[in-house]
Amino acid sequence: MAAETGREPPESERGQEDATLSLAQEVDARLARLDLSFNAHGFDAYGVSRDSLASGLRVSGWFYRHYFSVATSGVEHVPTQGRVILVGNHSGGYAIDAGMVITACFFELEPPRLAHGMADRFISRVPFLSQLASRTGQITGLPQHARQLLGDERMLLVFPEGTRGTQKLFWNRYSLGQFGTGFLRLALSTGSPIVPFAFLGGGEAVPTIANVPFLGKLLGVPYIPLTPYLLPLPLPVSTMLRFGPALRFEGTGDESQSFIQDQVDVVKASIADLIAQGLEDRKPPQLGSARG
Numbered sequence: 001m002a003a004e005t006g007r008e009p010p011e012s013e014r015g016q017e018d019a020t021l022s023l024a025q026e027v028d029a030r031l032a033r034l035d036l037s038f039n040a041h042g043f044d045a046y047g048v049s050r051d052s053l054a055s056g057l058r059v060s061g062w063f064y065r066h067y068f069s070v071a072t073s074g075v076e077h078v079p080t081q082g083r084v085i086l087v088g089n090h091s092g093g094y095a096i097d098a099g100m101v102i103t104a105c106f107f108e109l110e111p112p113r114l115a116h117g118m119a120d121r122f123i124s125r126v127p128f129l130s131q132l133a134s135r136t137g138q139i140t141g142l143p144q145h146a147r148q149l150l151g152d153e154r155m156l157l158v159f160p161e162g163t164r165g166t167q168k169l170f171w172n173r174y175s176l177g178q179f180g181t182g183f184l185r186l187a188l189s190t191g192s193p194i195v196p197f198a199f200l201g202g203g204e205a206v207p208t209i210a211n212v213p214f215l216g217k218l219l220g221v222p223y224i225p226l227t228p229y230l231l232p233l234p235l236p237v238s239t240m241l242r243f244g245p246a247l248r249f250e251g252t253g254d255e256s257q258s259f260i261q262d263q264v265d266v267v268k269a270s271i272a273d274l275i276a277q278g279l280e281d282r283k284p285p286q287l288g289s290a291r292g
Contacts, residue, residue, distance in 0.1 A: 023065075026107075027057045033111045035081070046149070048114070052135035057106055064103040067236050068096070068205065074197075074243035075108045083150040083192045084246070086115060086157045087183055089271055090165025091173045092202025093225035093232050100199065101157055104241055115157040116149055126220045143186065150190040158183045160264070163222050167211050173203025174275055179268050181260045188263075189253030193246040196267055198274035200282065201239030206232050240282065242274045 021029065031054055042050040064070050078084070086105075090097060098117050105115045117138040123129045139145045146156055159165055160179035168175065187194050208225040216223040225232040247270065249263050 023061050024054075024058050027054055027061060030106060030112045031057075034106075034114060035111065036114065045152075046116075046137065046139070047134050048137045049135040052132070053114070053137070056132075056136045057103065060099050060103040061107060064100055064107065067234075068100060068201065069238045070100050070104065070241055071238070072104045072108055072241045072243075075104070077243045077245050078105065078109060078113075078195055079155075079193070079246070080109055080111060080113065081153065083153050083190060084155050085150075085183060085187055085192050085194050086155065086197055086243075087194050087267055087271070088159060088197040088199055089174075089176055089275060090159040090161045090202075091168050091199075092166060092234075093206030093208045093227075094166055095159075096205055096234060097199035097202045098157060098159065100239065100241060101197065105155065113155050115155045117157040118146060118159075120163055120222075122221055143182065146186055147190060150186070150192050156186075156192075160268075167223060167225075168203065168208070169211075170203055170207040170209060174200070174279065176268055176272055176275075179264050181257070181264050184249070184260050184264050184267065185253040187253075188249055188251040188255070193248050194267055195246045196244045196270040196274060198242045198244075198271055198278055199239065200242075200275065200278040201237050204237045205234040205239065207235070208232070240278050242278050244270050244274050 031050065036044045036048060036050075038044050038048075038050045044050075078086070086101065088097070088101065095117075102115045102117060106112045114137050117133075119133050119138045119140055121140055123133050123138075123140070133139070139149070149156060160181075160183055161177045162180060164177045168177070183194075186192070206225060207227050209228060210226045211223040212226060213223045227233075247267060249266075251259070251263075
């Protein structure tokens with residue numbers, strides 16, 4: 001396994017747009033540089049809709065910049081082309097973190113990239129969510145779909161904790177649960193680098209104190225998170241996204257489970273380190289720590 005450090009792009013290349021552009025204009029300008037081939041009807045080969053993507057990114061862009069005030073660092077570690085798997089921690093009641101990572105890859109990378117999230121299977125059973133997910137490039141987490149996307153040199157977004165991650169209660173928000181191992185076998189079999197990341201603040205945005213499965217079943221989802229104010233509406237908190245250096249692992253994907261688990265633990269440790277670094281950076285300065 002080897003860690004890669006990417007070239008840090010000049011300030012002028014880090015997704016900086018003309019300050020006079022509105023958010024909608026900026027989204028349109030960046031969509032024109034997105035490496036996707038849309039047909040005459042505005043769809044790409046995977047069913048991604050240009051119009052749906054534009055609408056979604058205008059909304060998520062506002063949340064990214066103004067509601068969650070995401071402070072993103074380490075974007076120089078994310079490849080601007082070629083296959084790659086982004087792997088990170090999950091928390092916050094539902095996938096706020098996924099939306100903000102997708103938005104960061106669109107607004108912070110130059111050229112912009114679309115991160116294809118590996119959606120939980122229940123999403124395909126909810127009509128509105130299913131259509132929204134497919135038209136914005138979020139796919140059901142099946143191995144064949146993932147391999148096809150990576151074969152086409154696209155970017156995947158994976159949360160190995162799955163719904164176990166979003167079900168974390170507030171006091172466990174920065175813990176890491178059990179990681180699935182499929183993403184590591186996928187990386188090995190496709191020769192894809194893994195870029196670890198940590199998202200901090202999701203647990204504060206939706207401070208979950210309990211999960212209610214029976215309410216979830218009524219809506220076709222695994223559970224409904226409850227907060228101190230009952231409804232799981234997100235709070236306007238400042239959040240942080242940190243990408244770490246890319247990791248490459250040698251193998252075919254057919255190795256023993258113990259071998260795969262050892263590599264998964266390396267990725268998990270990298271994410272834990274990024275969380276710890278982020279928490280340290282968020283600490284208020286200590287009285288008397290500054291020297292004049």
